[in-house]
Amino acid sequence: MDQLTLKIVKTRQPHNCWGCTKEFPKGTEMTISVVVDQGEFSSSYWCEECNEIMNNLDDWNDDEFLFGELRRNYEEDNNEVSMCNL
């Protein structure tokens, strides 16, 4: 899986965050991640909060998150992640 783009955009329509599944209205600044996996392009939107969580994970790139999984992982590992923030 190769990451092609990772940038912050102001959304032109509502998008659901891939990490936490919450819907964010248009005009929200979200991080868009475009990857190509076995010749297939896919893009996902991430809210600011999930983007920050993602930045604190060293190995997120190796794992493919399912929709909403980031938030579930985060809640389970909350203590660990908080310690990384210090």
Ligand SMILES: [Zn+2]
């Ligand atoms: Zn989110």
